[in-house]
Amino acid sequence: MNPADLDRDEILMFLNTPSLDDNLNAVLDTCIEEVCTAAQPRTVYRVLPVEHPAEGGVTLGGLPLEGDDIALHLTGCQEAVLLAATLSAPVDTCIRRAGFTDMTRALMLDAVAGAAVERVCNDLENEIRAKYPYPYFTARFSCGYGDFPITQQPALVRMVDAPRKIGLTVTPHCTLLPLKSVTAVIGMSHQPVKDARRFCCGQSCAECPYHEDCPRARL
Amino acid sequence: MDFRTLLQNEYVFLDGGMGTMLHLAPGELPERLNLTQPERVAAVHRAYREAGSQIVYANTFGANPLKLAGTGVDAAESIKAAIRIAKDAVGEDVCVALDIGPTGQLLPPAGSMTFEDAYESFRVMCQAGQEAGADLVVIETMSDLLETKAALLAAKEHTDLPVIVTMTFTENGRTFTGCPISAAAMTLEGLGAAAIGINCSLGPREILPMMQEMAKWTRLPLIIKANAGLPDPVTGEYFLTPEDFAAIMPEYAACGVQIFGGCCGTNPDFIRAVCEKLRGTKRGRRLLTPAAAVCSGTRTVLLDMPRIIGERINPTGKKRMKQALLDGDFDYLRGEAISQTAAGADILDVNVGTPGIDEAAVLPQAVQAILEVTDLPLQLDSSSPAALEAALRIYPGKPIINSVNGKEESLEAILPLVKHYGACIVGLTLDENGIPQTAEERIAIGRRIIERAEALGIPHQDIFLDCLTLTASTGESGPSETLTAVRRAHDELGVQTVLGVSNISFGLPNRPLINRSFLAMALQSGLTLPIMNPMAEGMTDTVRAFRMLRGFDENCQAFIAAYQDMTPNAPAAPAQASGDLTLGGAVIHGLRQDAARLTEDALKEHEPLSIVNDILIPALDTVGADYETGKVFLPQLIQAATAAQSAFGVLKQHMTAQGGGQADKGKVVIATVQGDVHDIGKNIVRLLLENYGYDVIDLGKDVPPQKIVDAAIQHQVKLVGLSALMTTTVGAMEETIKLLHEQYPECKTVVGGAVLTADYAETIGADCFGKDAKATVDYAKTVFGDE
Structure with a gap:
């Protein structure tokens, strides 16, 4: 990855800090460099039919998705993209090793990697938007957002054959491994989608402490 | 037919994709078909035999007990059925292989599956395969060298069948977990594989240079089982034709590859085309002795x-x-x-x-x-x-x-x-x-x-x-x-x-x-x-x-x-900051080297304990207070803590050298609970607790409840800190607290992690909710009576 691809403001947001002094900024630069060198971004996605059964809920490629929020999110969508993305194992290794030697770096590497995987998802999303003949797309929606339970993670990972295609696995407790990875659903529709809410941190934007100055807020 | 007899041929032909041929409906489990629709599976094997396959892989790739958990399909039963189906379908002249794929879980350091669990799951597969009459064991599509080793050891230790192994490499010549081709080759040969090679992930064009590399690192027969190119994300179709695919195979033969098949996207037409392409040709000669080397799972060191x-x-x-x-x-x-x-x-x-x-x-x-x-x-x-x-x-x-x-x-x-x-x-x-x-x-x-x-x-x-x-x-x-x-x-x-x-x-x-x-x-x-x-x-x-x-x-x-950056006879590095810098200042500003140096200076005049109590702790308190009031943020807090840690390192060394006792204020056990592999939050808590003089026994991540309780009892700690980041693992936290209450009720608990709230912490019986690392330290002070 290219260090210039990363959004520094977003990294600071992940670090929970509005700014850094020169000293810490210099550390951050080396962390950005380290993550970008280590990252081997890999993605896989499938376009799947969306159905809204009469009894409520929503299915994706025949798989019933749990929770009201994802059903609401995909309202009016005919198809959806199920994507999986990972920065791959070496980034986890960097963060883990820094945890034994320098917690400041570990914290920063973790934040940088968070921004990097966002970037990978953004790029993939742009590619998908350009490629498919739908006028309207929802935002990405992931397990853990709203009431879309993370217990569905294994089914989503299996559906895109992520272990085999990009080396992304899921633990019996539903953690994605490598840790710096994402799965998400993007609805595609011929009608305008009303509900493009984004849940960056498992909360709605209205509940988010950053919503006022969030560059990504889509309330 | 015997695998070793087959190897006397110039070439040996495997089968192609199984999943491709089964035309699975969404969510359909291939391993269930062995029990419910044997004819569908048998038809695939027959088609491959007719195309020229001399070895077919039974439909057991995912029949691993860990993978099948919760599906209602019994691994051993599915395997026995699969081997029988294949044997009946292909007859005596074709070998039937027990096919073993990855568990889908990661081993340490990246993941939390234990080696023993992986080994045990492969043992179940191997025993079932042997009992059902498989002619050989195939371990394929592997990424992690240790998981591959678990499977290979299970096969060698529980069957007397030949075992062949293929791993999956990405375009950078390493597996997803970072294993280089050299490490895979020397390790698998050392462990007694009968043949090794590369399968899946990429098409034959992309894999060729990797195979040339692998040929240098082993004396064993080589296997290629490539995909039919790369798949289209919408249709899932692969783009290479059987002819395109087969056209590349003579280049593999030239570097000495003996065993040929296909992986995702290939079908009997591909195998037929490969057989025809190679008929009457001779494979290239191989290098006899690989270079002397040793390796870990991610690095080879040439000797x-x-x-x-x-x-x-x-x-x-x-x-x-x-x-x-x-x-x-x-x-x-x-x-x-x-x-x-x-x-x-x-x-x-x-x-x-x-x-x-x-x-x-x-x-x-x-x-x-x-x-x-x-x-x-x-x-x-x-x-x-x-x-x-x-x-x-x-x-x-x-x-x-x-x-x-x-x-x-x-x-x-x-x-x-x-x-x-x-x-x-x-x-x-x-x-x-x-x-x-x-x-x-x-x-x-x-x-x-x-x-x-x-x-x-x-x-x-x-x-x-x-x-x-x-x-x-x-x-x-x-x-x-x-x-x-x-x-x-x-x-x-x-x-x-x-x-x-x-x-x-x-x-x-x-x-x-x-x-x-x-x-x-x-x-x-x-x-x-x-x-x-x-x-x-x-x-x-x-x-x-x-x-x-x-x-x-x-x-x-x-x-x-x-x-290149060295200056000959350079004087000792001058102090980085001006002479006005104090030890407390170095900590507050997060200057690690200065903090260590100034601690050494301070030791000339002060006792270690007074340095801790009069300088380091007040400095940390200042930073902590600034953090609480929003004057500084987490990165600055951690940097100060890291600087303090380097000062404590100097003090500890000094005290050990003097033979003096430790200045520990008490012991705390901390852990990320079972099932959870996030540990950055726990590590921050550890750092801060150590800063304040507590002796922290860090049990790591994914720690079973009883192990935490045992450690707490063994070390007679007053406080246990637990971290969980997932809604799915808060249950393990609750279980740990319950066991602590039963077996060691006088011990206090503090819990933290992204999904927790004060209310929830109370519900699961924790004594304190540590909303951040600072709050956890504050609670430790009350538990140990430091405040």
């Missing part, structure tokens, strides 16, 4: 020039390491691994032998801890065969065993382990009569060790000799006999030579001078694997200079890279 074996992970003469091992604290070992790696070691020796330690239990744990922080290959150092075997099982890669010697008892106990696990072995040139005085006698013992090892099938290049360094002060001929023996072992026996260098100077003044002089002499005599302290003055420098001067360092690149 083509002197390589440094770091000796620091050894408790002999190290009070702090002994204590750390007795406490089950592996951070000290991790620290030694990190600093030796940074100092230029190529391989690390790992020895945990000390009274009171169960080596067979501790050596594998130490190996796992060290592999968390370094990629370097390891040398497993123990006199206990049980400890060596325990570590050999869980070591990902090709290690060195240190050591065997000329005693009959040692040869009998150690050499079979070397063979079974495909390791390299250090032979000590001593026997029942002790260490011979002369080089002649040592070489004779060395010869005997080599003969015995080779008789078991251990390759010559995997046998190293240690001609033993005798202390110079005990006899003037000692060093030169050692050097003569090294020379002869190197020249006459053609083996790698190992020496523990620093023994030479024992009992003499100016040891560093003797050590580096002897090192240079030994290197010149043919020493290739010095066991030494890479941080000791002049030692690594001597090896680098030797490599450069003897022509091992092309264009002096490595030497220049190591020293």
Whole structure:
């Protein structure tokens, strides 16, 4: 990855800090460099039919998705993209090793990697938007957002054959491994989608402490 | 048909994709079809037999008990059915393979599946396959070398079938978990695979250079089973035609590949086309002897020039390491691994032998801890065969065993382990009569060790000799006999030579001078694997200079890279900050080096305890208060804590040197709960607790409830801190608290993590919700009565 691809403001947001002094900024630069060198971004996605059964809920490629929020999110969508993305194992290794030697770096590497995987998802999303003949797309929606339970993670990972295609696995407790990875659903529709809410941190934007100055807020 | 008979043919043809041919509906489980729709599976096998396949893979790729958990399909039952279906479908002339794919879980350090669980799941598969009459075992589509090893060991230890193994590499020539082709090849050959190769992930064009690389690293027959190019994300269709696919196969044959098949996207037409393409051709000749090398799961070290074996992970003469091992604290070992790696070691020796330690239990744990922080290959150092075997099982890669010697008892106990696990072995040139005085006698013992090892099938290049360094002060001929023996072992026996260098100077003044002089002499005599302290003055420098001067360092690149920023005879680095900087200021501003330096200064005038209580703690309190009021944020807080940590490091060293007691305020056990592998939050809490003088016993991540309770009771701690980041793992937190209440009710608990709230913490019975690391420290102070 290219260090210039990363959004520094977003990294600071992940670090929970509005700014850094020169000293810490210099550390951050080396962390950005380290993550970008280590990252081997890999993605896989499938376009799947969306159905809204009469009894409520929503299915994706025949798989019933749990929770009201994802059903609401995909309202009016005919198809959806199920994507999986990972920065791959070496980034986890960097963060883990820094945890034994320098917690400041570990914290920063973790934040940088968070921004990097966002970037990978953004790029993939742009590619998908350009490629498919739908006028309207929802935002990405992931397990853990709203009431879309993370217990569905294994089914989503299996559906895109992520272990085999990009080396992304899921633990019996539903953690994605490598840790710096994402799965998400993007609805595609011929009608305008009303509900493009984004849940960056498992909360709605209205509940988010950053919503006022969030560059990504889509309330 | 027998696999070994098939190998007498110029080429052997496998089948192509199974999933592709089954036309699975969304969510349909291929392994269930063995029980419900055998005819669908049988039809695929028949089609491949008709296309020319001589080996078909039974439909068992995902029939792993770990993968099938919760599906209602019994792995062994599905496997037995699958083998029967295949045998009935293809008849006697075609071999049926038990097909084993990955578990879908990751082993440490990346994941939390245990080696034993992985091994056990593969054992179930292998036994079922053998009972049902499989002709061979195939392990395929593997990414992680350790998981592959678990499967291969399970197959070798529970069946008498030949085992062939293919791994999956990405475009950078490594697997998803970072395993290079060289490491895969040498490890799998060492473990006794009958053939190895590459499958899945990419098309034949992309894999070809990787196969050319693999051919250099093994003597075994090679296998190619590529995808039909890359798939379209919408349709899932692969783009290569059977003809395009087959057209590339002669290039594989040219680099000596013998066994051909197809993976995702291929069908019987592909196999037919490959058979036709190769008919009547001859495969290329293979290189006979791969280069001498050792590896971890992620790094190969070629033994083509002197390589440094770091000796620091050894408790002999190290009070702090002994204590750390007795406490089950592996951070000290991790620290030694990190600093030796940074100092230029190529391989690390790992020895945990000390009274009171169960080596067979501790050596594998130490190996796992060290592999968390370094990629370097390891040398497993123990006199206990049980400890060596325990570590050999869980070591990902090709290690060195240190050591065997000329005693009959040692040869009998150690050499079979070397063979079974495909390791390299250090032979000590001593026997029942002790260490011979002369080089002649040592070489004779060395010869005997080599003969015995080779008789078991251990390759010559995997046998190293240690001609033993005798202390110079005990006899003037000692060093030169050692050097003569090294020379002869190197020249006459053609083996790698190992020496523990620093023994030479024992009992003499100016040891560093003797050590580096002897090192240079030994290197010149043919020493290739010095066991030494890479941080000791002049030692690594001597090896680098030797490599450069003897022509091992092309264009002096490595030497220049190591020293280009060095100024000769530079004065000691000046203090970074102005003289006005105080220790408290250094901590507040997060200046690590300054904090360490100023602590050393402060020790000249103050007692360690007063430095802690009057300077460090107040400084941390200042930063903590600023954090709480939003004047500084987490990165600054952590930086200050890290600076304080370096100050505490200096104090600890000082107190150990003085033989004084620790300034610990009390012990706290912390852990990330079972099932959870996030540990950054827990590590931050640990750092802050240590800053405030608490002795933190960090059990790591994914820790079972009972293990946490046992540690709390063993160390009689007043406080246990638990971290969980997932809604799915808060249950394990609750369970841990419940067990603590039952077995050790006087212990308090503090919990934290992204998904927790104060209310929820109360619901699960925690005594405190630590909303952040600072709050946890504040609670610790009340528990230990510091406030």
